[in-house]
Every structure is written in C-alpha cells, then in structure tokens.
C-alpha cells in the first residue's frame with residue numbers, strides 16, 4: 001500500500017542557515033505518528049514544509065503517492081491533508097456551529113459538486129452537527145466560539161481540522177497549555193476522530209506522545225535521529241543521549 005506521507009531528502013534553509021537537514025520519512029496510511037524533539041529542532045518548520053506553507057530548499061513530499069512538493073497549502077488541503085496550528089485558530093465571534101460549517105465549506109464547498117446539487121444547507125448542517133457531536137460540543141453549538149473554555153476551543157479546532165474529511169490530519173501541540181484532565185479528554189478525542197485516518201502530530205507532552213503514537217520520530221537539529229515504536233524510541237541510546245535524557249518517557253514533559 002502507498003504511504004500516506006513520504007518525505008524524500010527534504011531540506012530547508014533560512015538564508016545561510018540550514019534548519020531541516022535532509023528528512024527521509026514514510027508514514028503508512030492509518031498510522032498515528034508523533035514528531036518530537038527539543039525546542040528549535042525544526043518540528044514546526046517541518047510541519048510548514050509538509051502543509052505547503054514553506055517552500056522546500058530541496059527534496060520531495062508525496063501525499064498518497066502524489067507529489068505535492070510545489071503545491072500551495074489550499075491545494076494540498078484539497079488533496080486530503082488538513083492541519084491545525086500551534087495557536088488556536090477559530091473565529092471567536094462566530095458561533096461554534098458556524099465555525100465548523102466554515103471548515104466544511106472551505107474544504108468541500110468548491111470541490112464536491114454533491115454539495116451544490118443536493119440540498120446543500122441541510123447536508124452541511126447535518127454534517128456540522130455530526131462533527132460537533134463527535135467533539136462533544138453539540139450542546140454548546142449556539143455560543144460564540146470565543147466564550148468557550150480553552151480546552152473546548154482546542155477541541156473545536158480539531159473539529160474544524162477534521163471537518164473536510166481529510167485523510168491525513170496534522171495537529172501541532174494539541175494539548176499545549178492544558179490541565180491533566182483536559183489533556184486526557186483531548187487525547188481520547190484525538191484517538192476517536194483519527195480512527196481510520198493518518199495522524200501526524202507535534203507534541204511536547206511525552207505522556208500524550210507515548211499514549212497515542214504508533215510510531216515516533218525524534219528530530220534533533222533538523223535531522224531525524226530515530227524512528228520507531230514508543231518502546232523502540234524509549235530504548236534507543238541515541239535518543240536518550242540526544243534528547244530524552246533523564247526524562248521518564250512515560251510521564252514527563254520534555255522540551
């Protein structure tokens with residue numbers, strides 16, 4: 001089966017400084033994959049390269065076997081890759097419901113003639129309600145999104161990210177700034193909504209990473225020093241030396 005995401009020799013320089021220094025990685029369809037690494041390792045930059053926000057200095061990126069290296073973010077999005085951002089990215093004055101509808105319209109409105117031919121309003125509303133139910137916000141659907149609690153806003157953002165039905169979901173620090181119980185809730189939510197999809201996430205909370213990820217890639221100074229199952233990464237001497245150090249991978253927060 002073709003991998004959901006393939007990176008081949010991907011490099012990125014800002015001016016004379018090479019930040020991403022040759023990434024080769026294959027993420028199979030249906031895998032939950034976490035990218036971890038110290039601050040400044042290049043995780044966000046790699047995310048921006050995959051989603052098309054940054055152009056690549058060298059290398060190729062393929063989505064479901066099709067090269068997307070030179071495409072714009074919206075084109076990559078319409079080919080089935082959807083990402084969230086580190087900073088909550090919702091419309092605070094629109095209702096929770098409208099936020100999800102916007103996500104749906106953006107991803108599907110122009111692409112799929114079904115939405116134009118068949119009772120568009122009803123289909124959209126039904127799908128939005130379904131997503132709100134999935135993310136546990138159906139009862140709060142009429143509130144302005146800006147009044148939701150922080151964890152609810154992040155859940156809404158995940159709802160918007162999955163709204164268009166993308167097969168590859170990228171989440172950037174989905175539990176950042178959350179309490180322990182909020183984190184547990186969001187981990188369960190992510191597990192549920194990524195069922196049968198491919199997940200690529202950047203996350204600092206090692207508890208979340210080791211709980212959710214099927215495989216983990218460790219990025220240090222723009223290079224992947226290890227890729228493997230949580231057990232393999234936990235046992236890797238190179239990873240321990242370069243990154244995890246004394247942190248208990250099952251519990252700690254590492255930066």
Ligand SMILES: Nc1ncnc2c1ncn2[C@@H]1O[C@H](COP(=O)(O)OP(=O)(O)OP(=O)(O)O)[C@@H](O)[C@H]1O
Pocket residue numbers: 014019037038039040041042043044045046
């Ligand atoms: N647009 C840019 N122009 C110049 N340098 C940049 C740019 N974006 C990132 N960098 C540099 O690239 C390096 C990697 O940054 P990046 O944000 O990708 O790391 P990160 O692993 O996501 O870090 P963190 O865990 O703190 O979010 C940093 O040294 C940063 O200063």
